[in-house]
Amino acid sequence: DAGVTQSPTHLIKTRGQQVTLRCSPKSGHDTVSWYQQALGQGPQFIFQYYEEEERQRGNFPDRFSGHQFPNYSSELNVNALLLGDSALYLCASSFLVWGGTYNEQFFGPGTRLTVL
Amino acid sequence: DAKTTQPTSMDCAEGRAANLPCNHSTISGNEYVYWYRQIHSQGPQYIIHGLKNNETNEMASLIITEDRKSSTLILPHATLRDTAVYYCIVRTQNTGGFKTIFGAGTRLFVKA
Numbered sequence: 001d002a003g004v005t006q007s008p009t010h011l012i013k014t015r016g017q018q019v020t021l022r023c024s025p026k027s028g029h030d031t032v033s034w035y036q037q038a039l040g041q042g043p044q045f046i047f048q049y050y051e052e053e054e055r056q057r058g059n060f061p062d063r064f065s066g067h068q069f070p071n072y073s074s075e076l077n078v079n080a081l082l083l084g085d086s087a088l089y090l091c092a093s094s095f096l097v098w099g100g101t102y103n104e105q106f107f108g109p110g111t112r113l114t115v116l
Numbered sequence: 117d118a119k120t121t122q123p124t125s126m127d128c129a130e131g132r133a134a135n136l137p138c139n140h141s142t143i144s145g146n147e148y149v150y151w152y153r154q155i156h157s158q159g160p161q162y163i164i165h166g167l168k169n170n171e172t173n174e175m176a177s178l179i180i181t182e183d184r185k186s187s188t189l190i191l192p193h194a195t196l197r198d199t200a201v202y203y204c205i206v207r208t209q210n211t212g213g214f215k216t217i218f219g220a221g222t223r224l225f226v227k228a
Contacts, residue, residue: 004159031213035216035218041220042203042219042220042221043160043216044218045216045217045218048213048214055213056213058215096213104165105162105216107159107161108159109158110158110159
């Protein structure tokens with residue numbers, strides 16, 4: 001059983017460009033969350049998708065947008081890239097139990113984005 | 117902002133127990149304590165979670181104080197492969213999903 005997969009593994013862009021990162025959740029999972037992790041820091045929550053809708057969002061500007069497809073896979077889009085967007089972008093999937101108490105998240109290996 | 121505070125780094129001798137503390141003094145009644153770890157260049161890995169009672173699994177034990185304001189993750193026999201950043205998180209879930217807010221974590225060095 002494949003876990004969470006992300007593509008590409010590495011990416012280099014220049015300031016002002018746009019980028020799309022992709023995530024396939026673990027089999028049986030229906031919820032995808034995205035995180036940004038700058039060097040030496042903990043992951044920062046960007047947003048979470050469930051049933052093709054953004055359900056939760058962290059403190060990120062509108063340049064960060066996403067999408068979830070009917071097969072539960074997801075994309076993260078970042079427009080007008082800044083140097084500060086250079087980071088490891090992590091995707092995590094889970095099976096959302098409404099009103100439940102436990103939502104274990106499985107993380108992918110991440111996409112390393114470098115903005116020059 | 118993260119709702120937890122952890123020491124920046126800790127050392128542990130290989131084969132000894134590693135005890136990683138976490139303070140979550142503002143935890144609310146419906147928030148669980150989760151622990152994850154991140155080995156260099158990999159995505160975070162779930163370790164254990166709990167609400168009130170102490171918990172144990174094949175990886176670790178979680179001790180939560182009676183007032184739930186702090187907890188300790190115990191790796192009973194640390195190995196070199198346990199060297200990682202350990203994150204303590206408190207999290208709840210509402211009908212709109214959930215957020216996982218990471219702090220800076222504790223960098224654990226296991227030494228031979």
